[in-house]
Amino acid sequence: MQILVRLAISGLFLLLLFSNSPAYGKVYIDIDSPSFQKFPIAITEFKPLGPGAATADFPVWFADTLSRNLLITGYFNILDRRAFLEDPIRAGITGEGTRFADWVTIGAEYLIKGGFQTDGRQLITEFRLFDVVKGELIVGKRYTGTTDDKNRMVVQFANEVLQALTGEPGLFDTRIAFVRKTISAADIYTINFDGSDLRRITNYNSLTLSPRWSPDGRQLAFTSYKDGKPDIYLRDLASEKTEKIISYPGLNLPGSWSRDGARLLVTVSRDGNQEIYDMTVANRLLQRLTREFSIDVSPVRSPDERRIAFVSNRNGSPQIYVMDADGANVRRLTFEGNYNTSPAWSPKGKMIAYEGSVNGRFQIFVISEEGGNPQQLTFAGGDHESPTWSPDGRYLAYSVRGFGRSRIEIMNANGQNSRVLHEGNDGCLSPFWSSHLR
Amino acid sequence: MKRNLFWVGLIALILCLSVTFLTGCAKKAAVKSDTATTQEQKAVTKAPSADDQAAAAAAAAAREKALREQALREKAEKEAAAKAAAEKAKKEAAAKAKAILKELQIPDIHFDYDKYNLKPEAQAILKAGAPAYLKYVDYKLVVEGHCDERGTVEYNLALGQKRADEAAKYLADMGIQKDRIKTISYGKEMPLDKASNEAAWAKNRRAHFVIFPPVK
Numbered sequence: 001m002q003i004l005v006r007l008a009i010s011g012l013f014l015l016l017l018f019s020n021s022p023a024y025g026k027v028y029i030d031i032d033s034p035s036f037q038k039f040p041i042a043i044t045e046f047k048p049l050g051p052g053a054a055t056a057d058f059p060v061w062f063a064d065t066l067s068r069n070l071l072i073t074g075y076f077n078i079l080d081r082r083a084f085l086e087d088p089i090r091a092g093i094t095g096e097g098t099r100f101a102d103w104v105t106i107g108a109e110y111l112i113k114g115g116f117q118t119d120g121r122q123l124i125t126e127f128r129l130f131d132v133v134k135g136e137l138i139v140g141k142r143y144t145g146t147t148d149d150k151n152r153m154v155v156q157f158a159n160e161v162l163q164a165l166t167g168e169p170g171l172f173d174t175r176i177a178f179v180r181k182t183i184s185a186a187d188i189y190t191i192n193f194d195g196s197d198l199r200r201i202t203n204y205n206s207l208t209l210s211p212r213w214s215p216d217g218r219q220l221a222f223t224s225y226k227d228g229k230p231d232i233y234l235r236d237l238a239s240e241k242t243e244k245i246i247s248y249p250g251l252n253l254p255g256s257w258s259r260d261g262a263r264l265l266v267t268v269s270r271d272g273n274q275e276i277y278d279m280t281v282a283n284r285l286l287q288r289l290t291r292e293f294s295i296d297v298s299p300v301r302s303p304d305e306r307r308i309a310f311v312s313n314r315n316g317s318p319q320i321y322v323m324d325a326d327g328a329n330v331r332r333l334t335f336e337g338n339y340n341t342s343p344a345w346s347p348k349g350k351m352i353a354y355e356g357s358v359n360g361r362f363q364i365f366v367i368s369e370e371g372g373n374p375q376q377l378t379f380a381g382g383d384h385e386s387p388t389w390s391p392d393g394r395y396l397a398y399s400v401r402g403f404g405r406s407r408i409e410i411m412n413a414n415g416q417n418s419r420v421l422h423e424g425n426d427g428c429l430s431p432f433w434s435s436h437l438r
Numbered sequence: 439m440k441r442n443l444f445w446v447g448l449i450a451l452i453l454c455l456s457v458t459f460l461t462g463c464a465k466k467a468a469v470k471s472d473t474a475t476t477q478e479q480k481a482v483t484k485a486p487s488a489d490d491q492a493a494a495a496a497a498a499a500a501r502e503k504a505l506r507e508q509a510l511r512e513k514a515e516k517e518a519a520a521k522a523a524a525e526k527a528k529k530e531a532a533a534k535a536k537a538i539l540k541e542l543q544i545p546d547i548h549f550d551y552d553k554y555n556l557k558p559e560a561q562a563i564l565k566a567g568a569p570a571y572l573k574y575v576d577y578k579l580v581v582e583g584h585c586d587e588r589g590t591v592e593y594n595l596a597l598g599q600k601r602a603d604e605a606a607k608y609l610a611d612m613g614i615q616k617d618r619i620k621t622i623s624y625g626k627e628m629p630l631d632k633a634s635n636e637a638a639w640a641k642n643r644r645a646h647f648v649i650f651p652p653v654k
Contacts (some may be wrong), residue, residue: 179591186627207627209591229622230595236619251623253592274599297596311593317552318593339552341590355590362589383548385590430591 011213031417036414038077039165041071042108042132043067043082047093049126058116062154066112067157072194074395074417079108098137108132112161121146127157129164134323139164168392175434176388176397177201177211177220178408181427186277188222190434193390193410195421201235202242209432212254215261221245221254232266234281238279245284250274255299255310265289265299265308265385276310278325289327300345300367303327309333309343309352309369320354322369333371342386345369346413348393353377355385355398364398377415388433389413397431466628535651539571544647547605548640551586556567556608560645560650564605567647568612574653578618581606584646585626586639598623 025183048055063081070076092098093113103111104242111130116123118400128140137161143153146230151231155172162170171193180189188201188211202208212221220235232246232254246252250269255276257264264279270286277286290296294314301308317338323330334340339357346353352369355362359375362383367374378384382402389396397410407423408431422428544567547560556564571577583602585594602621610616631638 119639179465207624209595209627250603250621251595253595269599269603273603274596295593295600298590298592311590311596313552318589339589341593347639360588 031168039075039106040079041070041110041112042079042103042106043070043081043112043263044086044091044093045081045083045088046125047088047115049093049117049124051241055116055118058118058150062114062116062150065151065154066114066127066158069154069170069172069194070161072419073162074412074419075162075166077383079106080384085208093126095128095130095135096138098130100130104133110138110165110404118147119382121148123147123150123153125150125153127153127160129161166394169436171392171395171436174391175217176408176421176431176435177213177434178399178422178431179209179211179249179427180424181429186427190410193421195418198422201237207306210253211432212264213432213434215257215259215435217434219261221257221264223253231389245281246279253297256301258301258305262430265301267297267390268301276308276327280348287326289323291327294349298342300343301347303347303349309345309367311341311343319363320352320367322371331371333367334371334374335371336374340365344387344389344396346389347391351393351413353387353389353396355383355387361402364415366397377411378418384409384431388431390433391435396431399429399431401427401429460598538570538574538577539649539651542567542574542579542649546644546646549601549643549645551639551643552589552597553581554597554604556604560605561608564608565612568609568614570615571609571618572612575618578620578650578652579609579614580620580622580648580650581609582646583621583623584628584642584644585628586642587626587629587634588639589626591625591627595623595625598625601643601645605647 016076026167031386042065043063047057047059058250067078067333071078077201083106085106086099089216089400093115096214098111098113110174111128113130114125114127116125123146124142124144126140126142129138130136131138143149143156145153155170157171159172160335161170174193175190176193177188177190179186185205186207186209187203188208189198190201191198201220202222202224204224206226208222208224208226210223214221218237220237222233222235223230225234227244230252231244232243232252232256233242235242246266246268248268250271251267253267255265255267262281264281266277266279266286267274268277268286270277271288273293273294275288276290277288279286289308292312292314293311295318296310296312299308299310306325307322308325309320310322311318313319315332318333318341320333320340320343321330322333333352334354337356337358340354341356346352351366352368353364353366356365356374361381362385364378364384364387365376377396378398380400382400385399387398389398394413395410396413397408400407400409404425405423405429408421408428409418410421411418545563547556547563549560550557571579581602583598583600585598599621602623606619606621609619626642627639629642630644631641
């Protein structure tokens with residue numbers, strides 16, 4: 001599947017329309033700052049650039065699809081097209097025919113214009129992003145493909161817009177794995193960042209839990225009871241082959257991968273008590289990291305892979321601890337609350353997200369990797385659990401359950417703009433965000 | 439099969455004919471012999487003619503058939519008796535096995551929230567349950583660790599494993615060989631009571647014991 005996507009993408013001939021303005025790639029605004037204001041942006045209906053087949057719905061389709069893709073990032077305030085002053089018939093889609101003052105008047109800071117041309121199944125599209133205040137083109141692209149590629153063209157340009165305005169490409173090529181639990185079974189599913197393309201990965205009529213995406217996005221490690229006990233499996237997503245990799249008596253749970261995909265942190269009960277080990281995936285050799293007669297579980301690596309955060313109850317209640325990569329130098333990170341679990345280390349470093357109990361309900365927190373000053377990010381009713389960072393560290397996905405419903409939500413890392421990724425009557429649990437998949 | 443049917447038909451026909459013949463023409467002879475039990479037997483003793491010979495053969499065949507049937511009947515009866523005996527034995531064995539299972543069954547033990555230490559009442563239950571396993575050494579045991587719905591999936595899997603481990607260790611200390619006891623954690627994934635209240639949670643924080651009889 002991934003290969004298919006990759007082929008399709010490379011099939012899009014990508015032409016730079018104009019030499020990039022110097023502004024390209026520069027970060028305009030620090031979107032991670034708490035005072036960040038959304039980008040006010042106007043997106044016009046796309047113009048037919050020549051005679052072509054019947055494509056009456058294209059002008060609105062392109063504008064709407066691009067709007068939707070930008071909207072879910074949480075960074076944009078999309079202006080209502082009915083407020084536009086410019087006459088779309090007379091105005092062109094280049095900077096020359098654009099009266100920027102009209103756009104400033106209605107409050108836009110950015111403007112996207114575009115056009116398309118069809119010839120049978122052939123489709124050529126042009127997209128331009130303008131800085132309205134400066135009256136400059138920021139980025140312009142022309143894509144050539146077939147009408148089947150139009151969604152991919154929009155996503156591609158949305159990535160360009162995000163790269164230009166935020167310094168990072170979008171997350172449209174990432175997926176989120178999670179567990180869907182019914183009365184009799186739990187299985188792993190994956191879904192796109194925008195909530196589309198839900199896929200079922202396992203179907204064992206058993207309990208299958210704790211999905212952990214490999215860094216290259218090609219494999220999922222997970223625990224399944226499919227052979228009667230909780231063992232660790234590795235699923236190759238392209239070939240759909242599944243291999244049992246760890247099967248000690250008792251509990252076997254996967255933790256986080258190393259960035260090169262060569263090692264996987266695991267919790268296993270090999271030595272009589274459950275402990276955290278670093279496993280070399282190729283030969284399954286285990287290096288023991290913890291030696292405590294307590295619960296030690298849910299290990300995650302720091303982005304520099306020098307430290308590991310994990311959950312332990314060695315002082316009575318479950319708390320987040322940090323140790324060196326070899327298990328030395330253990331120190332406690334969380335002190336507030338009597339139940340702090342599921343650490344997730346931001347890929348940008350510095351912050352660790354986790355869930356903590358507040359008045360008997362779980363909420364998502366972040367804390368500095370040095371400890372101290374935990375910040376609560378969610379406040380709604382229900383239990384908010386299992387935070388996972390997007391690969392750019394700008395979003396958190398987590399599960400919410402309560403009131404008979406269960407869902408996976410995504411919010412910006414500052415706790416704003418939460419949206420539902422997937423919702424059901426079944427349990428939606430343990431989300432885990434992939435890397436960029438192409 | 440068809441051939442057999444033909445012969446049976448033929449014999450039956452001959453029998454009928456001989457019966458009409460004898461009752462019609464040899465009434466006196468029949469009256470004479472009171473001791474005869476059947477008309478066929480009379481025919482055999484009284485009529486050594488060609489027709490009589492055929493009748494005699496038919497009668498012999500019939501007798502043989504009767505004997506064969508009786509033998510079959512006896513065999514079936516014997517088999518039924520043996521089967522009944524076997525079933526009885528099986529039932530007794532099942533009852534015995536059931537009694538053993540009952541003897542081996544350890545009731546669920548319960549834990550405090552986020553704890554895996556064995557409370558005194560749990561220890562009492564294990565102390566009472568262990569001796570049966572010393573008596574029936576072929577039986578094995580799986581200890582399941584369970585948690586209530588509160589808290590994280592993974593932490594609860596770890597907690598359930600701890601609960602199972604603690605109970606298993608206690609039973610091993612009571613003298614049950616370690617290799618007869620397995621542990622498995624289901625975390626909070628298999629609650630007994632799905633309600634979200636203290637009573638349900640208390641019920642769900644448990645170690646459950648599953649007996650594995652010897653494989654024959």
